[in-house]
Amino acid sequence: MMNRRSITRRAAVAATTVLAIGLTACAPAGEGSADGDVTLTWWHNGTGEPLLGFWEDVASEFEEANPGVTVEVTAYQNEELQRTLIPNQLRTGSGLDLYQQWGAGELAAQVEAGYVKDISEDVAGQVDALGGVVAPWQVDGATYGLPFNFGIEGFWYNTELFAEAGITETPTTLDELYEAIDALKAADIVPIAVGAGDGWPAAHYWYNFALKSCSPEVLQTAQADLTFDDPCFIEAGELLEEFIATEPFQDGFLGTGAQQGAGSSAGILATGGAAMELMGQWNPGVMGGILQEETGDAEATPPEFLGWFNFPAIEGAQGDPTAALGGGDGFSCSAWSPPECSDLLEYITSVEVQTRFGEIGAGVPVTPGSEAGIADPNLQLVFDGLQSASYVQLWLDTAFGATVGGAMNEGIVSLFGGQGEPASIVQNMKDAAATL
């Protein structure tokens, strides 16, 4: 048995190596050559500007400050990077040093397989400085990566359409949100755009209801043990069912994508086709990109009518009313990376680099002291929301990992489509957890 296993494993490694070399044409990195020179291979998902150029600048600055170190930085499309390239490359045990990391469930699986370097000691200072936002990049108390971008979700809304419907204040409770929906419908405006065709944007409604129905302790236990027995999870589905019954979404939302083109939910909001969209901190950037494509104007910016408010509190619910749902992007060092990897990661999360990250408007920087850099007023709103949230729960599909997360999202979308029940979402999650 042992032999057969090692043969199949070797065959697997050989095949993936051939593929990896063929696809990326990169030499094994991270190994110091005879004269002490070091090459760091760094993969991220910033395929578009301004992030692409920004990371290239950061790489060359690090090279200049560290003679003998070469940083080979490459951007790959997000899903391709996350689901295919990184797992394949990690399996070969070489060729990748610093890579994009979304934390929690996925990180835990990589740590368990022995692919990620424990950098707790190397970046102890940064961990202290960053505080709670590092939690998704920690497993069993040890740090396996650092975030550079962390934000929370909320409703992005069209201030002009709100004014047209006579809504003067943003909703702070679920009842007020229902009133706003009624007012918008009365003014013949589609209240909310949702990209249920992609699954996760619809699922985020359930996440928010779960966040407001379940106590932080229940959510943390659920994340650690993948147990979903608390009745608050079914309650979240019941709240969602009531919400869907008010028909707040655009026609055909089951077939709408989230972020590509004018027909996507972000595009519908950006072009004034709906008044709100529940989405993460990246939404203004996505809308700016869609408007650039639609208008052919390379200088097009996110719409000026945008406003932002956190998902409203629910009267009488068990959860923390000021809790927020969010997540971020980080980087991890592979287990075989040279010591310079954590140095680079430390540089990326330095106040100086983070301030510039805020300035280019690509996300919300995490290092205290870099807030001043946040130039985009929309990102400032997200940052303020993050500051005033008492508890931040990581996106549930990231927190529970891809297997449970995928099953959970599928169950939620079924509820959106009028199939299934609140209890079947929880059953889906339990069934998926049982296959792990």
Place this chain on the structure above:
Amino acid sequence: MSISTVGAGPAVSAGPAPLAPPSPARRARKRSRGLLLTWGFAAPALVVYATFVLVPVGLAAVYSFFNWNGLGDLDRFIGIDNYARALADPVFLGAMRNNALIVVLSLLIQGPLAIGIALLLNRPIRGRTMIRTLIFVPYVLSEVVAGLAFKLLLPPDGPFDGMLTALGWVGEKPLWLADPDIAFWTLFAVITWKYLGFAIILMLAGLQGVPEELSEAASIDGASWWQIQRHITLPLLGPTIRIWAFLSIIGSLQLFDMVFILTGGGPLNSTETMATYMVEYGNGRSQIGYGSAVAVILFVVSLVVALLYQRFILRRDLAGAITKGG
């Protein structure tokens, strides 16, 4: 006087060596050199084929018996659990049903439609070449481009709905891609649009092999156009139809790109196929072992269908096409 330069006859006059019958040793050497050449030329292709086809297929079969998320050692052997799970999952069974439905609908709708149009286009009509080109254009487009185009055309109140309004359609339009009861039929319509041209071109090529003399003779005997098609053209078109049906069946079983781009298998799994289901689990949900089991099921279904079809339906057409060599 003729001089024979081939064969094993006696050498004429002082014929050069090649005219003499080769000795057995020499023949063996020549044959081994031929073999070496054959394998030498085939080797690069074989290496590529083995690396990118045989090894992955073998690995998928191995992975399918493990609970594996794609990371770390392959050490959680679970036997046939992945297969049992797939065959008990209503979503996967629905995907299989969708594949089967597309096979049947393609044969029943695309086939007759293609034959009908090919018969019409085979007659001398004005602008025939242009019509043929127009019909073939969708097949030339890549699936991704065609899928994306329809995705942009078909949203609620999108360009297609606008066109319907302009044509006088009043009232509610169906949610082409967003209504679970309709999306499958929209998908099938787009697939038909995409592949009908290919079927028509194939049929037209087949019609070139139908001797005109037969139709002329029948016509002189008083047969109508329909009778000629029914009793002469269609039977002679048989081999082409059977080959097209084979390609159509295999393509329908492995349908992926168009669905992935157009609907992603949704809404509510109504357009899921075995291939989109496999990618959703293998890639999207990091269940490489389970996704591999689905891949193996898809492979076996396609292989069995292909072999049965060749054995029972294509046998006559292939007779003589595959020789034993030598």
